Amino acid sequence: MGEASGQSTSTFGGVVYECVRCGTRQTAEELSRLPEIKCICGYRVLRKARPQIVKQLKAI
Numbered sequence: 001m002g003e004a005s006g007q008s009t010s011t012f013g014g015v016v017y018e019c020v021r022c023g024t025r026q027t028a029e030e031l032s033r034l035p036e037i038k039c040i041c042g043y044r045v046l047r048k049a050r051p052q053i054v055k056q057l058k059a060i
Protein backbone atom coordinates (compact mmCIF):
# COMPACT_ATOMS: atom_id res chain seq x y z
CA MET A 1 0.00 0.00 0.00
CA GLY A 2 1.20 3.44 -0.78
CA GLU A 3 0.04 6.88 -1.60
CA ALA A 4 -2.23 7.32 -4.53
CA SER A 5 -0.35 8.06 -7.69
CA GLY A 6 -2.91 10.55 -8.85
CA GLN A 7 -2.59 13.97 -7.39
CA SER A 8 -5.41 16.39 -7.46
CA THR A 9 -4.24 19.59 -9.04
CA SER A 10 -7.05 21.87 -8.09
CA THR A 11 -4.94 24.85 -9.04
CA PHE A 12 -5.34 24.08 -12.70
CA GLY A 13 -8.87 22.95 -13.06
CA GLY A 14 -8.60 21.43 -16.47
CA VAL A 15 -7.63 24.67 -18.12
CA VAL A 16 -6.30 24.24 -21.62
CA TYR A 17 -4.26 26.75 -23.51
CA GLU A 18 -4.23 26.98 -27.24
CA CYS A 19 -1.43 28.46 -29.27
CA VAL A 20 -2.73 31.29 -31.40
CA ARG A 21 -0.14 30.48 -34.03
CA CYS A 22 -0.36 26.77 -34.67
CA GLY A 23 -3.38 25.86 -32.59
CA THR A 24 -1.63 23.25 -30.50
CA ARG A 25 -3.38 22.71 -27.23
CA GLN A 26 -1.64 22.04 -23.98
CA THR A 27 -3.03 21.79 -20.53
CA ALA A 28 -1.98 24.19 -17.84
CA GLU A 29 -0.51 21.25 -16.01
CA GLU A 30 1.72 20.41 -18.94
CA LEU A 31 2.78 24.01 -19.31
CA SER A 32 3.61 24.22 -15.63
CA ARG A 33 6.23 21.54 -16.12
CA LEU A 34 8.02 23.60 -18.71
CA PRO A 35 10.69 26.12 -17.72
CA GLU A 36 8.66 28.80 -19.43
CA ILE A 37 5.19 29.12 -20.76
CA LYS A 38 5.29 28.69 -24.47
CA CYS A 39 4.13 26.43 -27.22
CA ILE A 40 6.15 23.62 -28.71
CA CYS A 41 6.46 25.74 -31.83
CA GLY A 42 8.18 28.43 -29.81
CA TYR A 43 5.36 30.92 -29.84
CA ARG A 44 4.53 32.41 -26.49
CA VAL A 45 1.09 33.76 -27.12
CA LEU A 46 -1.43 31.31 -25.83
CA ARG A 47 -5.07 31.75 -25.24
CA LYS A 48 -7.35 29.95 -22.91
CA ALA A 49 -9.43 27.25 -24.40
CA ARG A 50 -11.80 24.86 -22.81
CA PRO A 51 -10.82 21.19 -22.83
CA GLN A 52 -14.27 20.24 -23.90
CA ILE A 53 -17.47 22.10 -24.33
CA VAL A 54 -19.93 20.71 -21.88
CA LYS A 55 -22.53 23.38 -22.13
CA GLN A 56 -24.20 23.67 -25.43
CA LEU A 57 -26.82 26.07 -26.56
CA LYS A 58 -30.03 24.62 -27.73
CA ALA A 59 -29.97 25.41 -31.39
CA ILE A 60 -32.80 23.30 -32.58
Ligand SMILES: [Zn+2]
Pocket: 019, 020, 021, 022, 023, 024, 039, 040, 041, 042, 043
Ligand atom coordinates in the same frame (compact mmCIF):
# COMPACT_ATOMS: atom_id res chain seq x y z
ZN1 LIG B 1 2.32 26.88 -31.40
